[in-house]
Amino acid sequence: MSWQRTADAVVIGGGMMGMATAYYLAKLGMKDVVLLEKNTVASGATGRCAAAFRSTWGGELNIILGKACIDKYEHLSEELGMDIGLYQNGYLFIAYSDEQLENFRKCIKLQNSLGVPSRMLSHDEAKELCPGINLNGTKGFYWHKRDGHADPMLTNFAHQEAAKREGVVIHKFTDVTGFKMTEGAVKGVCTDKGDIDTNIVINAAGAWSGRVAALAGLSIPVHGERHEIFATEPVEFGVCPTFVMSYDPDFYMQQRPHGSIIAGCGPSRYRKEAAPFNDYEMGHSWNFLEHMTGIMNKVLPRTKGIRVVRQWSGMYDITPDMQPVIGEAEEMKGFWMNVSGSRGFMFGPVAGEMVAEQIILGKTSLPIEKFHWSRYARGEFLVDTAIA
Template structure:
């Protein structure tokens, strides 16, 4: 085990692995990633792995656009051993209220101004894209053909393997138990396997990032909330794009091997790091799905599971350092869309840590925006 490191990254999900890769690519040596279980054991390995550029704020549009452009060439860029399975079947996002119709039309104008090829559709046009949907349940929709989904395991593994080839060390089944500081600076990380002296620590611990912050005496304004999801038996190809509704509270995609994966949000889900499954989710999810996508009522559910959304008050991530502790950086609070931001998270965090100009300005994604009351409200989330 390393006794010293230039930088320690806590968390072996998409964020930690992408940050490690980007730092190593920029020539930084002696980087250690610490993961308490195996890589992808957190939210990354439990997620829907959908990626969309259709957002309601410029910041989220730009971050996800950067990610889509990266993923389009990621097998080559990362030298992936296994195809990351980026299927660009598009996202059909359905509007069910007049408020959503108004918002979605504004979203399309914003997205198009940023080079995102989304369009606004009538219910009839939407049905041409997903013929088995009940179009009487919606008032309109938006569609972007370059959105899609990936294999979260292969994608994270590709980042991690590329980082390893560049010299990054990964310590799995190793738990960070403390962070040492002196005179307002980070000095090291205590783990259950020993101590590593380091001047830089990156907190990419997903649902546990608040706890990691507490170890360093740093307030991290996020909370973790359970989010559930299920998968059906595999059937022949029926649906190319992701079907998503915010007011209707559903996202549903067909994976490359034929099973449907679907989830929904629930404000009443526990916020105590629990990732057990509930009957209520399965019942509500099945009901919503059968109403909106009636053909799927014939499918059998194979499995359900849960993971953590790490929420911020404005559904945007927290990126960057903190003023009270030099060398301590945050990459967390992804509010249910941190997988798709993985490539952007890695590059932007590497640039921030190295003091380079940011490829996309992220000043307003700092932790202190909440204390300043400068939240960037995102209207388009499940």
């Protein structure tokens, strides 16, 4: 693909956040949009994630946006003209303590008040939804039917193809190495393949976006944290046909429609030593495998003896309050951030559209302005009690 020296906007990162941003910029009428990706599309966290989406959050903003994500996911295959492997059978949250149960009740109240019809389930109802589940030690359950998951590769690829149809130019294996700047404004992007002059840059480099921002002299608190995950051999569908999640112990499990069970948890649960800050090493560990298979066997006893066939890791894009970092840098006109705070699969399409609206229309149809990272300098952190 020939190299163009100028663009109306350059998006950095070919994961869900970047690809959706590029697609919506072009769809909303921007002519010359270029996306740069240092590896292949979906090679970052997007291609390695559990690809679930939910509106069952514990903070108002996340519930509103989560609901918008579901509305979007339900029509994404039609919009993008490709199957995205959508599967909706809800998130089933399990409480193992009275404290968690109380948190569930509060979350449900807030969710219901914002139009998300989540509800508590009896043990019998939970068993009916998830026949393989072990009820021992559980205190209660809640569920929301429209939560679900999709195929991360298909979804990212569908955005890529739709973006290309809208005229977006995508350069893979192109590493952003710096920026052209005048005082207070971005003027271009430098890469290992050449430079592109532009007045608008959108940094959607996920876990690496703090590093990319640093190339422009900006200190924006995003770093990577390695999270591991595995997939089992396919077993008869119906062991856990809903997405199952608990905050303590921290785990999630889902059975894909072809029978394989995917399971993961946060690193603090199995790493013997604290992960070094900015740990970008994508290995995977025996500790995780041992810890996670133990939990899976307890929660879903029918999985005892089945084989784990793949194990891998990916980088969570971590921010100080585990919430998105979105907006234009106050000290660098034209330099935008679009970082999800570790929910970029579900959030990507909506965040991409909102950032495109903000850039092109100067306003957004959903309230994303609270996600600007200037909140940290004011000592403000967004609180959500539904994050593991």
